[in-house]
Amino acid sequence: MKNSTKRQLCFIRNPNFEIDNNDVYYTLGSYHRSKKPVCQLGPWHSLFVELDAPCSFDDLLKKYPSCEPILKQWLQLGLVHAYPRIDANTAVEDDKHLVVLEPHIDDAALSVGGALIKRRGKQRTTILTAIQYTDYTSYSEKTRGKRDYISSRREREARISAAMMGAAHKTMGMTDQPIRWNQPDCRDLFPESELSYLAEHLYANISELKPTELWLPLATGLHADHHNIRNAAVLMLNQHPELLETADIYFFEDQPYGYDAGKAFTEKLHANLFPYGDTSVCNIDISDVMDEKKNLVSIFGSQFKVDKMWPKIEAAAYSHITGVPSERMWKINTTPNALSYQHFERFDAMKPALSLAIKNKKVCLVLNDYFVAGDVEAFIKACSAFDISLEVFTKRTEAARVSMFENRNVDVTLYDAQSNGLHNTLTRLSERQDAFIFVSCFEFKFPERLNAARALLDGTEYYLSEWSSSMFRAFEERVEELAQDFVNNPDQVEEKTLSVA
Numbered sequence: 001m002k003n004s005t006k007r008q009l010c011f012i013r014n015p016n017f018e019i020d021n022n023d024v025y026y027t028l029g030s031y032h033r034s035k036k037p038v039c040q041l042g043p044w045h046s047l048f049v050e051l052d053a054p055c056s057f058d059d060l061l062k063k064y065p066s067c068e069p070i071l072k073q074w075l076q077l078g079l080v081h082a083y084p085r086i087d088a089n090t091a092v093e094d095d096k097h098l099v100v101l102e103p104h105i106d107d108a109a110l111s112v113g114g115a116l117i118k119r120r121g122k123q124r125t126t127i128l129t130a131i132q133y134t135d136y137t138s139y140s141e142k143t144r145g146k147r148d149y150i151s152s153r154r155e156r157e158a159r160i161s162a163a164m165m166g167a168a169h170k171t172m173g174m175t176d177q178p179i180r181w182n183q184p185d186c187r188d189l190f191p192e193s194e195l196s197y198l199a200e201h202l203y204a205n206i207s208e209l210k211p212t213e214l215w216l217p218l219a220t221g222l223h224a225d226h227h228n229i230r231n232a233a234v235l236m237l238n239q240h241p242e243l244l245e246t247a248d249i250y251f252f253e254d255q256p257y258g259y260d261a262g263k264a265f266t267e268k269l270h271a272n273l274f275p276y277g278d279t280s281v282c283n284i285d286i287s288d289v290m291d292e293k294k295n296l297v298s299i300f301g302s303q304f305k306v307d308k309m310w311p312k313i314e315a316a317a318y319s320h321i322t323g324v325p326s327e328r329m330w331k332i333n334t335t336p337n338a339l340s341y342q343h344f345e346r347f348d349a350m351k352p353a354l355s356l357a358i359k360n361k362k363v364c365l366v367l368n369d370y371f372v373a374g375d376v377e378a379f380i381k382a383c384s385a386f387d388i389s390l391e392v393f394t395k396r397t398e399a400a401r402v403s404m405f406e407n408r409n410v411d412v413t414l415y416d417a418q419s420n421g422l423h424n425t426l427t428r429l430s431e432r433q434d435a436f437i438f439v440s441c442f443e444f445k446f447p448e449r450l451n452a453a454r455a456l457l458d459g460t461e462y463y464l465s466e467w468s469s470s471m472f473r474a475f476e477e478r479v480e481e482l483a484q485d486f487v488n489n490p491d492q493v494e495e496k497t498l499s500v501a
Contacts, residue, residue, distance in 0.1 A: 009082045010163070011060065013051040015156040016301035017079050024048070024079060028302060029149050033141045038077060044070050051080055054163070056176045078298045078306065083164040086121045096123035099211035101166075101202070103219075103254075104131050104176070105158040106300045110313060111255045112215065113165065114286025115327050120166030126209055127167045128157060130202075134176035137302045147179060153302050162297045164292075168461035172205055174198075177225045181372055188224040188372040189341070190231065197492060200233035203240055214247045215329065218273075220266045220469045221257025222442075230339075234273065237335045244335065250282065251336075252329040256309070259316035260446075262408050269436045270330070270345045279330040283322045290317070290325055341473040345465060354478045356461045358386045362435040367394040367468055368422045369442045373401055375472040380408055382479040391435070393425050426456040436461045438475075440468035 018027045022045055023037035028484065038066075041048050041110065047064050048155055060067055072473060098119065102108040108127050116125065135150045137143045143150050155171070162169035180186050190198065213447040219230035230251075237243060256267055270279075297313065298306040317325035357363050363383055367376075376392070383390050390410050394402055395417040402412045415421035422441065429437055444466040445450040453464055465471035 008084050009057045010054045010085050011051055011082050012054045012081050012163075012300060013048065013056065013162055014078060014299060015160070019045070025472060028137055028143055028153070029140060029146075030226065031146060031149075032137075033144045038079065038151065039073075045214050048074075048079075056085060057082075075295075078301070081160060081164060081295060084120070084166075086163075094459045096212045097210060098123055098125045098213045098215070099128055099129065099206060099209050100125070100215040101128050101206070101217065101229065101233065103129075103223070103225045104134075104302060105129050105154045105171075106161070106297070107217065107226075107254060108215075108307075109161050109165070109293075109296050111217070111258075112252050112284075112327050112329065113161075113296045114289045114317075114325075115284045115329075116167065117289045117292050117296065118164040118284070118286065123213075125165065125167035127158070127162045127165070127169050127210075128205060128209070129169065129171045131174045131225060132171040133174070133179065134305050136176055136178050138249065138304055140178070144178075150302065157299050157302060161296060164296050164299070169415060170205070170209075172201065177223075184374075185377070186372055186374045187378065188375055189473045190228045195228070195235055197231050198228065199235040199239060202229075202232055202236045206236075206243075209440040211247045212245070216249065216259075217254050217264070218251040218252050218269065218330070220254045220269060221261045222470070223254075223257055224469055226254055226257065227339075232340055234336050237449070238338070243334055244332075248331065250329040250331050251279075252327070255311040255316045255327075259312055259319060263319070264327075269339075269344070272339055273336045274330070274332070275337060276334070278334045279332050282318050282329050282331060283326040284329070284334055285322065285324050285326050286317060287324045287326075290314070324419050340477060341423055341470050342477050345470055345474040354475065354482070357383075357388055357436040360434060360436050360461070362389050362391070362436045364391045364393065364423070364429055364432065364435045366400070366425060366429070366437065366439040366441075367392065368417075369440060369468060371398075371440070371468045373404065375469055376402075376405065378476055379472050380410060385479060386482075393429075395421065423452075423456070425452060430457050430460055432460065436463070438463050438465070438471065440465050442466055472476060 016026055016028070017024050017038065019041070022041050024039050024041060025037050047060070047067055047070070060071070071080065075082060100108045100112065100116065119125065133151045134145055134154060135145055135147045135149055137150055158169050164271075170399040177188070187194070216233045217226055217230050218228035237249070243249065253266065266331055287456070293313070294306065294310055297309065314325070317327065319327055320326050365379065371394075380390060391413065392402060392405060392410055393413045393415065396414040397417060406412055415425050426439070437457060439453060439462065441449070441453070444453065444464055450464060463471070
């Protein structure tokens with residue numbers, strides 16, 4: 001690197017490393033510390049302390065003339081980060097304002113960090129983070145319930161990463177999924193009332209920033225927070241179509257969720273949101289900034305080890321048809337459709353599923369993954385609307401959470417997760433001819449697990465899903481449709497529900 005270029009750099013310490021005497025440890029405050037120090041500071045203790053705030057290379061050289069070798073060493077260890085100083089008053093297009101909406105702190109960096117690095121200094125940029133409060137870390141068993149401390153740590157990561165992308169940072173005050181799950185009546189996927197409120201909250205924050213370009217998450221993958229933010233953004237665009245006249249709007253592919261979910265998933269999602277294909281795909285070549293992107297995502301040490309995350313991010317970058325590492329987004333020309341979770345699941349299967357459940361008057365619900373109690377409550381309510389009796393089967397580890405359903409005339413059966421519990425449960429249910437069977441299991445994303453479940457349930461009426469929240473929402477949507485049908489045509493609704501093919 002040329003001396004003139006180096007002198008334009010700022011250095012700052014990664015907030016996930018702290019000093020104990022003269023040793024540096026990876027820490028999450030008093031809740032976790034690495035067993036061994038990452039390095040010893042020796043005579044550079046005061047320099048490391050000073051990097052708690054951004055310091056220009058010029059200023060560091062004046063105070064520590066021989067500091068360049070140790071800074072290089074710390075950069076390689078991920079203890080510090082370097083980025084070009086950006087003067088907001090010297091942007092090439094200072095009348096332009098790019099706003100990037102991300103569900104969580106780190107989603108913009110992981111998904112479009114390379115594109116933002118390439119745009120650094122060319123216009124004003126703001127990263128708008130929806131979710132501000134969290135207790136999630138890569139050591140969540142130690143930090144659960146430590147919301148204030150972890151939220152503060154995440155804010156520090158956000159400020160540094162935004163600076164590295166030449167952006168300002170703003171948060172919207174929302175709460176992360178694991179904390180929400182503990183709240184009464186929590187729904188994983190927001191119902192219409194919550195989406196309407198969130199859409200207006202988004203609009204208030206975004207319109208205040210007056211973007212000329214707006215990037216929104218497509219929500220590839222099965223993370224409810226991403227879906228909620230995307231669904232609210234779509235509702236916002238439908239309620240305020242003038243945004244399409246004042247800003248160029250793009251939906252970006254979330255990573256690593258998009259890579260994990262696969263190409264077919266993204267294509268299905270895109271087809272449902274944009275059924276008329278009125279979008280243009282943009283594959284942004286990031287081959288010249290891949291090293292910078294890796295340095296960028298390594299900021300988020302509270303969430304993951306970069307050596308474990310980076311292979312997915314790199315694979316995602318090479319997964320597009322361009323042949324070079326790239327990030328993908330779609331420019332929209334018209335307002336997108338609101339996502340129907342009946343379509344997101346399998347609309348042609350969900351209709352007869354509910355019809356058969358109504359006909360049988362009995363449903364067996366198998367939950368092999370973590371579930372949100374509010375979703376099950378809504379499912380119980382939907383079943384009771386048609387006098388359907390419900391039996392719930394889930395892992396023994398969920399005993400405390402499902403005990404509340406027993407007072408709702410719901411039969412609960414627990415099985416051992418570690419001893420082929422799901423296999424044995426499905427085997428027993430395969431002998432049942434009196435009930436419709438819903439099964440949710442994240443591992444159904446693997447064809448071998450999905451096909452094995454199908455084989456076990458062959459001869460019964462069943463519906464399989466890899467995401468319980470989506471399945472519940474689709475079922476609820478269908479019940480709402482039938483309830484409206486009943487209001488409009490009470491004499492025809494039963495015939496209608498039982499004749500769907």
